Amino acid sequence: MSYKRSSLMQERMAQNRQSILQSARELIAEGGFKDAQVQAIAEKSGVSSGLVYRYFENKNQILIEVLSNAIQHEVGILNHISKSELSSTEKLHKAVTTFVKRALNSPQLSYSLMFEPIDPTLEHERFRSKQLIKQSIKEILAEGKINGEFDFEDLNTAALCVVGAMTFVVIEPLNPSRNVMFDEGYKGYFVKQIADFCVNAVQPKGGNTI
Structure with a gap:
């Protein structure tokens, strides 16, 4: 009992x-x-x-766990794409598309988790979270480099550039102070432009986009 x-x-x-x-x-x-x-x-x-x-113990502990859980979920999605049977080019395009689309679907939450000014303790967790996202992208890029789909000089730099594009590019549309609303048609166009840009950046000259 x-x-x-x-x-x-x-x-x-x-x-x-x-x-x-x-x-x-x-x-x-x-x-x-x-x-x-x-x-x-x-x-x-x-x-x-x-x-x-x-x-x-305090509010920050709550917020750190919320941030960590949210990023772990996003990383899980990216890792699932990374381990799929798609080509490396398709994986990268889908990873960027999925991440950006999910961010635009929850604008305030995404803006806060990625960009809202916070104290150093939370900022440290945010940095760690972006490293996890970078690791997922590195795996896709490394595979593409080996099989000849991608061509770049340094893997870590290429991954940083892709993560920068897929995160910071949404600062403007996500910023609550701008009060910008995307219709679904433009949202799809916007997301595709970002994914195409990331793929084109690492493909050999003359490579085919999605």
Whole structure:
């Protein structure tokens, strides 16, 4: 009986913790990191502020975990593409297309996770996250270099340039202060332009784009 109570308690604690993280993510998606204050997170989760601090030392710990979970999900998608049966050119095009399209579909959340000014602790986690994205792109580029689909001098530099293009290019359309809305037709065109650019940048002269 004691074991059952302990198991139920652990399950309830895990649910509370997940609810806090989900509430923080939703608040960021609605108004950015500035709206994800502990009191607001607690109210959205239906718990007290004191209970939030039972699971997390401070607000930054919550935000770091939200950021880490979000990036791990995106990296998982990129890794799935990297391990697919597509050609290297198709993999790179699809990876960039998927990443940018997903960013544009959740503009406030994406802007906050990638660009919103934050304190150094969160910035460190953001840098680590971009390194994970770069690693996924490096795998695709390395494969393409070996099989002759891509031609570049330095793998790390090429990966940095691709990641820079697929992330920083969306600063302008994602910036909440600009209040820019893309219709689906233009969004598709915009995404394809970025993916084409990244592929063209690493193909041998005269290579075929998607």
